[in-house]
Amino acid sequence: MKELIRVENLKKHFPLKRSLIEAITRIPPRLVKAVDGVSFTIKNGETLGLVGESGSGKTTTGRLILRLIEPTNGRILFEDKEITSLKNEALRKMRKDMQIIFQDPMAALNPYMKIGEAVRHPLKIHGIGSSKKEQLDTVYNMLEKVNLTPPRNFYNRYPKELSGGQRQRVVIARALITNPRFVVADEALAMLDVSVRSQLLQLLLDLKNEFNLTYLFITHDLATTKYICDRIIVMYLGKIVEIGSFDDIYRSPAHPYTKALISAVPEPDPKIQKSKKKLIPQGEVPNPINPPSGCRFHPRCPYSIKNLCSVEEPVMKEISDNHFVACHLFD
Amino acid sequence: MNEVKNKFISHHIGSLLKEIFGSGTGIITFIGAAILIFFVILAIFAPQIAPYDPTVRVSRSLKPPSDEFIFGTDNLGRDVLSRVIYGARIALTIAFIAVLIAAAIGIPLGLISGYIGGILDRIITLIMDAIYSFPGLILAIAIAAVLGPGILNIAISIAVVYAPTYYRVIRNQVASIKDELYVEAARAIGARNIVILLRYILPNVLPSVVVVLSMNLADAIMTEAGLSFLGLGIAPPTPDWGFDLSNGQRFVLSKAWWGLLYPGLAIITVVLGFSMFSEGVNEYLNPTIKEKR
Numbered sequence: 001m002k003e004l005i006r007v008e009n010l011k012k013h014f015p016l017k018r019s020l021i022e023a024i025t026r027i028p029p030r031l032v033k034a035v036d037g038v039s040f041t042i043k044n045g046e047t048l049g050l051v052g053e054s055g056s057g058k059t060t061t062g063r064l065i066l067r068l069i070e071p072t073n074g075r076i077l078f079e080d081k082e083i084t085s086l087k088n089e090a091l092r093k094m095r096k097d098m099q100i101i102f103q104d105p106m107a108a109l110n111p112y113m114k115i116g117e118a119v120r121h122p123l124k125i126h127g128i129g130s131s132k133k134e135q136l137d138t139v140y141n142m143l144e145k146v147n148l149t150p151p152r153n154f155y156n157r158y159p160k161e162l163s164g165g166q167r168q169r170v171v172i173a174r175a176l177i178t179n180p181r182f183v184v185a186d187e188a189l190a191m192l193d194v195s196v197r198s199q200l201l202q203l204l205l206d207l208k209n210e211f212n213l214t215y216l217f218i219t220h221d222l223a224t225t226k227y228i229c230d231r232i233i234v235m236y237l238g239k240i241v242e243i244g245s246f247d248d249i250y251r252s253p254a255h256p257y258t259k260a261l262i263s264a265v266p267e268p269d270p271k272i273q274k275s276k277k278k279l280i281p282q283g284e285v286p287n288p289i290n291p292p293s294g295c296r297f298h299p300r301c302p303y304s305i306k307n308l309c310s311v312e313e314p315v316m317k318e319i320s321d322n323h324f325v326a327c328h329l330f331d
Numbered sequence: 332m333n334e335v336k337n338k339f340i341s342h343h344i345g346s347l348l349k350e351i352f353g354s355g356t357g358i359i360t361f362i363g364a365a366i367l368i369f370f371v372i373l374a375i376f377a378p379q380i381a382p383y384d385p386t387v388r389v390s391r392s393l394k395p396p397s398d399e400f401i402f403g404t405d406n407l408g409r410d411v412l413s414r415v416i417y418g419a420r421i422a423l424t425i426a427f428i429a430v431l432i433a434a435a436i437g438i439p440l441g442l443i444s445g446y447i448g449g450i451l452d453r454i455i456t457l458i459m460d461a462i463y464s465f466p467g468l469i470l471a472i473a474i475a476a477v478l479g480p481g482i483l484n485i486a487i488s489i490a491v492v493y494a495p496t497y498y499r500v501i502r503n504q505v506a507s508i509k510d511e512l513y514v515e516a517a518r519a520i521g522a523r524n525i526v527i528l529l530r531y532i533l534p535n536v537l538p539s540v541v542v543v544l545s546m547n548l549a550d551a552i553m554t555e556a557g558l559s560f561l562g563l564g565i566a567p568p569t570p571d572w573g574f575d576l577s578n579g580q581r582f583v584l585s586k587a588w589w590g591l592l593y594p595g596l597a598i599i600t601v602v603l604g605f606s607m608f609s610e611g612v613n614e615y616l617n618p619t620i621k622e623k624r
Contacts, residue, residue, distance in 0.1 A: 066519060068515060068518060068519060092521040092523065093521070094521075095519060095520060095521035096521060099519065099520070100516075100519045102512055102515075104512060107511060107512035107513060108512045108513055108516050109513055109516075110513045110517070110530070110531050110534070110535070111535065112534035112535060113530070113531070113534075121517075121520060121522070121530075122520040122521065125520060125521050125522055125526070126521060171516075174516075174520065178520075
């Protein structure tokens with residue numbers, strides 16, 4: 001498979017507001033290292049899962065790839081084309097090919113815009129479709145595809161008249177109307193009811209096959225990745241700790257943090273659930289302003305090696321075919 | 332929003348009324364609207380309603396109210412009733428023009444300043460705050476004195492006083508709305524900044540503009556009356572409440588109270604009407620106020 005997206009050493013540091021004294025004495029502002037040097041590729045047509053706890057930098061990574069926020073450092077390539085340095089107009093044109101589905105469908109739609117207009121707006125912006133009628137037909141078609149039927153009826157409604165699941169369908173329709181190549185689904189299902197969630201998961205899968213999409217599926221819920229992801233990246237405090245195929249990650253997780261995440265996924269069978277070894281990391285996610293030295297997971301890691309994990313930062317190693325891990329246990 | 336409202340005298344009148352009437356805000360709004368409609372009709376149909384020409388001597392001077400001249404006549408023998416009716420025209424015209432100019436200055440500046448931020452925002456905010464910190468009437472007097480009389484000039488001097496209130500409301504709302512997810516979504520679909528401002532941000536700040544607008548009208552009328560009371564308004568003999576008020580008070584000592592009372596009543600009623608109406612609009616567009624009670 002050809003690679004669609006390549007990310008190299010991507011970094012995003014958010015400066016904290018300095019106090020008056022710090023500003024006067026010109027102490028450089030402290031940084032929140034939300035994303036601190038991640039590199040990976042996304043192949044054309046695959047679904048890459050990006051998992052991690054809140055605060056691990058997965059949402060920031062998604063936004064960086066779409067250039068919704070400016071990276072501090074690093075490169076992003078879309079079809080071998082560098083997009084990190086694209087300026088306003090070129091960037092705007094490129095957005096046709098890269099879209100995002102947001103987590104909160106309540107907040108992602110303009111309350112004063114009819115949902116039909118919201119879905120049609122990308123067509124207007126990019127000048128797709130020669131006449132108004134043609135654009136309307138495209139919109140009706142798309143609304144039908146996301147199961148908002150009858151589409152003519154839905155076209156003139158406002159977001160407040162729709163349920164959460166319906167709004168997320170609108171958001172999906174808006175993201176896919178320009179026929180993008182790559183879609184970031186940023187916790188797209190997290191805020192929905194469980195029943196609606198499985199429907200929309202199926203919808204995302206169907207649309208992927210129909211439009212030949214490539215997804216970056218960001219989630220904190222490993223269980224959802226089971227149904228959709230080909231490969232999975234596990235992030236912890238702005239760093240990638242493990243990359244592997246879905247089976248690698250799920251059946252033979254290597255990094256202690258991945259193991260902990262997997263053990264937290266509930267099993268439907270109570271016998272398996274009971275016999276399952278629980279691996280719960282100690283304490284909270286540390287503060288990203290002042291991340292731990294060495295391996296960032298070492299203060300919470302039950303296997304941490306003295307005088308190594310706290311000192312030296314582990315590098316990415318391939319432990320089996322296309323299965324990478326950053327952990328000293330595999331040195 | 333609230334700090335801005337405190338600038339308006341009409342807002343204080345409105346809150347006071349609400350305390351008196353308790354939960355009867357619906358009634359307040361209704362009465363306010365009725366008063367406004369009444370005065371708008373007076374202004375539009377003044378030539379048909381007024382019994383006499385307001386600028387012509389129709390009787391001997393300072394005649395007390397009678398069947399012939401219901402509100403009496405002034406020192407130049409002109410009918411006070413006709414002058415009050417025609418005065419509504421000037422008052423409302425200037426108020427509307429002033430409010431439109433103020434909004435036309437304040438809203439675009441607020442949008443740009445709030446959206447772009449940075450140095451530009453600081454500069455505009457500084458200028459607007461400087462204007463805002465002046466007592467309204469004093470600033471209006473200064474500008475009106477420079478510009479000279481005339482409907483448009485008076486409207487401009489009033490507009491300058493109130494433009495910062497629009498600016499502040501819009502700027503602060505835009506600054507918070509621009510971080511909303513739907514604005515980021517608009518950027519993600521590739522919308523230009525101007526499109527984001529006009530289609531995604533502006534509709535979301537308009538409700539508060541309406542509230543400011545309705546309070547602004549009442550205060551604009553008071554400021555206009557104040558200016559012409561001080562002789563900085565419309566040139567006589569054009570009928571004007573503020574001018575008639577100052578003219579009338581000269582003859583109170585000769586027991587001609589009608590020349591002072593009726594223009595004064597007209598000003599009070601219109602301002603009260605606008606205050607009541609704006610308080611109602613405010614409540615309608617701002618559901619959080621209702622819950623507090």
